Amino acid sequence: MGLGYRRWVRANLLREEPGPILGESVLQRIWFEQLVRNPLSSLAGEDITLHHPGIWNHRAGPDFLRATFSMPDGRTLTGDVELHRHSSDWNAHEHSTNPAYQNVRLHVFWQADPVRCDPPDPRIRQVALEHQLSAPLTELISLFRSSPAEILTGEKPGRCHPLLLALPPEKLKEILEEAGWHRLRQRRSLAQARVVSLGYEQAVWVGLAEGLGFSENREPFASLARAVPIQKLLKIPDSVERAAVLYATAGLLPDPTRIKVSERALPLLKRIWDSWWRVREVWAPYILPAGSWRLGGARPNNSPYRRLAALVAISYPIVWQSFMESVRDGNVDGFLAILRSISDGFWDHHAGWDGRILSSSSKLVGTDRAVALLFQVLAPLAELTEPDLGERMESWPPGGDAGLLRSASVRLLGVPFPPADVRTHLAREGLLQIYKDFCRAKPCAECSMPAFLKVR
Numbered sequence: 001m002g003l004g005y006r007r008w009v010r011a012n013l014l015r016e017e018p019g020p021i022l023g024e025s026v027l028q029r030i031w032f033e034q035l036v037r038n039p040l041s042s043l044a045g046e047d048i049t050l051h052h053p054g055i056w057n058h059r060a061g062p063d064f065l066r067a068t069f070s071m072p073d074g075r076t077l078t079g080d081v082e083l084h085r086h087s088s089d090w091n092a093h094e095h096s097t098n099p100a101y102q103n104v105r106l107h108v109f110w111q112a113d114p115v116r117c118d119p120p121d122p123r124i125r126q127v128a129l130e131h132q133l134s135a136p137l138t139e140l141i142s143l144f145r146s147s148p149a150e151i152l153t154g155e156k157p158g159r160c161h162p163l164l165l166a167l168p169p170e171k172l173k174e175i176l177e178e179a180g181w182h183r184l185r186q187r188r189s190l191a192q193a194r195v196v197s198l199g200y201e202q203a204v205w206v207g208l209a210e211g212l213g214f215s216e217n218r219e220p221f222a223s224l225a226r227a228v229p230i231q232k233l234l235k236i237p238d239s240v241e242r243a244a245v246l247y248a249t250a251g252l253l254p255d256p257t258r259i260k261v262s263e264r265a266l267p268l269l270k271r272i273w274d275s276w277w278r279v280r281e282v283w284a285p286y287i288l289p290a291g292s293w294r295l296g297g298a299r300p301n302n303s304p305y306r307r308l309a310a311l312v313a314i315s316y317p318i319v320w321q322s323f324m325e326s327v328r329d330g331n332v333d334g335f336l337a338i339l340r341s342i343s344d345g346f347w348d349h350h351a352g353w354d355g356r357i358l359s360s361s362s363k364l365v366g367t368d369r370a371v372a373l374l375f376q377v378l379a380p381l382a383e384l385t386e387p388d389l390g391e392r393m394e395s396w397p398p399g400g401d402a403g404l405l406r407s408a409s410v411r412l413l414g415v416p417f418p419p420a421d422v423r424t425h426l427a428r429e430g431l432l433q434i435y436k437d438f439c440r441a442k443p444c445a446e447c448s449m450p451a452f453l454k455v456r
């Protein structure tokens with residue numbers, strides 16, 4: 001009965017044309033788990049040794065980012081990976097004309113089409129998985145129910161996670177906090193350089209804008225903060241005019257006569273446009289180029305439109321003055337209270353001009369982001385000595401467990417959240433620093449961190 005059923009499953013589920021069981025999500029799981037032969041054979045007959053499958057990208061763009069693999073001549077290459085059911089899907093999905101796919105170096109699919117499909121770019125190796133799995137597909141599928149944290153974060157535990165977890169908690173905390181100090185000193189050096197070139201107030205403004213941009217929109221937010229300096233905004237007491245300057249200079253003010261916007265957004269848009277007509281000549285030369293923003297991947301609560309509303313609110317002169325004082329004095333309570341208090345009648349409930357409504361009313365800057373800004377803005381720019389800052393940081397909230405921290409934690413510690421006894425603010429930042437310096441820089445196999453940990 002067992003063997004008969006198994007044969008039946010193989011005959012019926014592993015048919016020529018992949019059915020729903022072999023959708024792209026299954027292929028992504030196979031790739032993520034590296035349940036493939038190694039080395040893999042490309043369609044051109046090259047042996048490709050896979051070192052790391054890449055970071056699973058759950059947003060727009062290639063399926064895996066920054067995979068590492070080596071070629072028969074010994075070269076180690078890094079690039080993105082796109083997975084499909086058929087080799088012809090690359091052209092069908094028009095990836096060659098999409099800049100998001102320009103770093104793809106491996107095109108992996110279940111089956112090669114009978115009609116030959118030349119590689120879309122000679123740097124892209126094509127790999128058919130159909131005959132290169134490490135076990136029968138039906139047996140692999142049962143494994144797919146495991147490791148939800150890994151799936152969620154797109155990361156896998158790395159080589160040093162057993163070593164790190166085996167350390168006594170105080171030792172682990174010491175290592176992570178050392179890395180946290182390294183990160184903080186780098187930030188303080190950059191902040192000081194900015195103070196010298198831009199002045200203290202503008203350095204705070206640029207740092208705040210960058211921090212509100214998250215990793216996706218860090219650059220355009222910084223460019224916007226330079227294009228619209230805080231000293232000029234502070235001379236505009238009317239919040240609608242400040243909104244006009246910021247949204248229009250960002251290139252994020254839609255023309256409702258040409259682009260469909262929500263009925264609910266129209267009254268606000270009309271007021272902003274009325275204001276923009278009066279000042280556009282002054283600001284037009286500074287408008288950011290089209291395509292500066294990544295609008296697709298951000299969660300609705302974190303949309304750049306809402307972050308711009310936060311900048312509009314915080315640049316109100318009285319609010320800004322208090323914010324500046326909190327940064328200068330290293331006043332954590334004041335800093336967090338100001339960020340949590342800013343709000344906007346429209347943007348507290350919406351994620352975009354198209355009327356996307358948030359599931360519930362949401363602060364323009366949530367607690368997790370406000371706490372993250374402590375390390376991005378307050379710690380680098382507070383006028384405190386290092387020992388004083390270090391002492392105060394011991395009582396700072398450790399910060400949220402969102403996004404990158406979870407990826408770093410899975411990779412380095414094998415768990416989605418750092419253990420409670422090392423969850424200090426500095427340790428959290430140290431984890432992120434190690435992840436950036438080591439895990440995102442090199443394949444695990446070439447990394448010196450395990451050797452460093454063994455001598456600690």
Ligand code: SF4
Binds near residue numbers: 158411412434447449
């Ligand atoms: S890349 Fe280095 S630091 Fe990261 S998990 Fe692998 S061995 Fe550890």
